[in-house]
Amino acid sequence: MFKNFRSEISKLFVGSKINQESLDQLEELLISSDVNIETAGQVISTLAKKTISKNGNIDEITAHLKDVLIDMLMPYEQTLNYQFSDVPRIVLMVGVNGSGKTTTIAKIANNFVSKNQSVLLVAADTFRAAATEQLQLWSEKIGTDFISETEGSDPASIVYKSVLRAKELGNQVIIIDTAGRLHNKVDLMDQLGKISRVLKKHDEKYPHDVIMTIDATTGQNALKQVEEFNKYVTLTGIILSKFDTSASGGTLLSITNKTKLPINGLGIGENLEDLKDFISRDFVEEILKN
Ligand SMILES: Nc1nc2c(ncn2[C@@H]2O[C@H](COP(=O)(O)OP(=O)(O)OP(=O)(O)O)[C@@H](O)[C@H]2O)c(=O)[nH]1
Ligand SMILES: [Mg+2]
Structure with a gap:
């Protein structure tokens, strides 16, 4: 699913330029990695708002993408509560x-x-x-x-x-x-x-x-x-x-x-x-x- 994602991204950002076309392609890549269309759209629009330096390279773009995904998932971290008062x-x-x-x-x-x-x-x-x-x-x-x-x-x-x-x-x-x-x-x-x-x-x-x-x-x-x-x-x-x-x-x-x-x-x-x-x-x- 996200298999080979990183090497696929590097192909999209050859020459390091982030532009509309590369963002569109990244959106397609997300969709082919089982992200639904709506969610993929949200990831891309949040990513597009991040300031990426003029010579932004693949590592910078990946780091931004990571941040976007972590921000989206963090609210849903929830370990099961093994201590409780209500029995059973x-x-x-x-x-x-x-x-x-x-x-x-x-x-x-x-x-x-x-x-x-x-x-x-x-x-x-x-x-x-x-x-x-x-x-x-x-x-x-x-x-x-x-x-x-x-x-x-x-x-x-x-x-x-x-x-x-x-x-x-x-x-x-x-x-x-x-x-x-x-x-x-x-x-x-x-x-x-x-x-x-x-x-x-x-x-x-x-x-x-x-x-x-x-x-x-x-x-x-x-x-x-x-x-x-x-x-x-x-x-x-x-x-x-x-x-x-x-x-x-x-x-x-x-x-x-x-x-x-x-x-x-x-x-x-x-x-x-x-x-x-x-x-x-x-x-x-x-x-x-x-
Ligand atoms: N590698 C791996 N195998 C798992 C994991 N969880 C379950 N399995 C295996 O997946 C198979 C199905 O797991 P079950 O726990 O029997 O699944 P189930 O949902 O109870 O299946 P049904 O009762 O038939 O609907 C078994 O061979 C498990 O050993 C996991 O996290 N990793
Ligand atoms: Mg079972």
Whole structure:
């Protein structure tokens, strides 16, 4: 996505002159790097306002571009809050198929456990037995409580019960794994809305966190996915998974700019410790690296 971005930019600014034509080309380059048209336009107009010296070279232009991108992303840095007073804290994880929900849940649960919080993992992906097993294995590895139901049962039912179970067990945190679903499958999206509604039957404040995982390799479509999910459940944050496999950034720029949702972290591998905070400066350095 932002792959080879730097060498592409240097081609645009041969002779170091920044002019309308090079800016137009840079805008196209951003769009081809999965930044949506509106956001790319904003980046360019902000960049054009920066004073670039007469002999401004590629390094100067790149530095200005970095500043523009960092300024745009910084308001969305938001580490998950692992300390809180409202118990149980309920985290609902959503996203399209294979976007990293279950793995990200394991990482988050592990962080809670390392802060001595007692966690209940809820297997609300009742479509596939393998999904339940995957979460159960993580639960055993991390040392959390676990609740599941028979394959094919209504996920809203196990979600409702999980709150009662957490009260019995004295859990401070409930993390709910849901089945992957495509944002345009209305019946499956409705089911997600139902999960959120049954939680609200317990308490209007539930769920406290609704996190959507986005696979870093997803292109322009990621923004659409987030907008659609946000219609059915009120998202509170995004985690970009698989950032280790693709230093793509265009997607995140469009998502934050359009939806104003914070970024709760970056997935950088398949292990428990592979969740890092989203720091806009590091992120921009990474995506403009080559
Ligand atoms: N390299 C890398 N792989 C990841 C990361 N997060 C998840 N994966 C891998 O991506 C694949 C899918 O991850 P899951 O956590 O099962 O995704 P999911 O969203 O729960 O998938 P479904 O439940 O099938 O919708 C697995 O092989 C994970 O190990 C990450 O940050 N980096
Ligand atoms: Mg899963």
